[in-house]
Amino acid sequence: MVIGGDVQSLNGILEYARKAPFYQGRLPDRLLSSVSELVELPMTTKADLRNHSPFGFLAVPKRETAVYFESFGTTGKPVSIWLTEEDLSDNADEINAGGVQLTENDTVLIRYPYAISQIAHTFHLAARQRGACVVAASSRSTISPFPRVINMMRSLEVTVLAALPLQALLLAKTAALMGLSPGRDFPHLRAICTAGEVLTPRRRAVLEELWQVPVFDNYGMTEVGAAAMECPFGKLHPLVDYFVFEVVDEDQKTPVTMGELGYLVITTLKRRATPIIRYWTGDRVRLFRESCRCGAGFRLEVRGRQENCLKVGDRVFDLWDLEAVLERLSARGLWAAGPLEPAGLHFVVESDQINRSSLGQRVAALEKEHQIPLKVTLVPPGTFYDPEVLLSVGEVGKPRYVFSAEELKMKAYEKSLRL
DSSP states (O other): OEESSOHHHHHHHHHHHTTSGGGTTTSOSSOOSSGGGGGGSOOBOHHHHHHTTTTTTOOSOGGGOOEEEEOOOSSSSOOEEEEOHHHHHHHHHHHHTSTTOOOTTOEEEEOSOOSSOHHHHHHHHHHHHTTOEEEOOOSSOSSSOHHHHHHHHHHTTOOEEEEOHHHHHHHHHHHHHTTOOTTTSOTTOOEEEEOSSOOOHHHHHHHHHHHOSOEEEEEEETTTEEEEEEOTTSOEEEOTTTEEEEEEOTTSSSBOOTTSOEEEEEEESSOOSSOOOSEEEEEEEEEEEOOOTTSOOEEEEEEEEGGGOEEETTEEEOHHHHHHHHHHTTBOSOEEEEEETTTEEEEEEEGGGBOOTTHHHHHHHHHHHHTSOEEEEEEOTTSSSOGGGGGSOOOOOOOOOBOOHHHHHTTTTTTOOOO
16 A cells, blocks of 8 residues: 655655665666555665664755754664755644644744754744744753743743643643642643654543643654644544655565555655655554545554564554553553563553552453453552652653563563653
């Protein structure tokens, strides 16, 4: 399955890509006659990007670049991404394709990390292009601890919060520690824009219940930028004017049927400085052909990274699957999960965020439904993070939810969230 772009724009980006050292000799010298021929080209992997950074994917003279970003990974060599001024403007246009519809009446507080990371800068530019005022709070640091951000949200009458889902959750917890109600004491807030981690239906419901505003998600990554945006009707649409999308099987070869689970492969169509051809994202997705009231013809469901899946027997549980189980358990708080030996699932859940009534019956019903044993360990509030730390300074990091069985035994989830 291949959607997005046209053969003219595809051949145009291939011409750019041939100038990058990595792609020299890897791409055909001829023009493609159709978009479907793209599948005959070799894939680009994360390892390729790491091994050939910082200059291996640069397709324009360095003097033409405007900004430089690196991937936000915590291990291995970082991935280098260069953008021209035109690339940066396109990235902002991708953000503004979303349903939040920023205007000059908005005050946007950006809680994404600004240091080397792309999303904060592109969201910042997108907001300014629409005339909005930007509060560049960045991630948690000595000058932007959680309480200060809460105070700014109130005193500056912030209308849009842009943050990782986890950050939006922790800001709500900070507000509660300060004696405030997220859903009542921020009357000017009208929307939350999330990015940077998978937004499952359960996480969306938790955030919207806490803050009492709609959440608009942005799917993307440093390597390619914002690739899918949620429309005003809450549907995540792939940006087919900016990218070619493929969904293939785990073998990285076999295309999957529309609507079936597979793994996303993306080709940039407008990225000039660092064009990426057939990038294996490792993201487990489903792509649907369906009409939306906004005019889009496709919907994308992003279910999480391949490495964040748990395999139990011949079944694979991704983040959507895991959080669907938690939803059935009426668990609303933070959690961790791992395998239950020899062939089951083990969840660790905050005890104050779960409905204990008939918990055993719900676990038994889920075991019968999934035909695997389930174990639920309840832990006290503050197990995953120290609430007092919300009022101090710390380091930023990506959230982790999935652990090995041995890590669960060692309680590696304790204080595992980098706030």
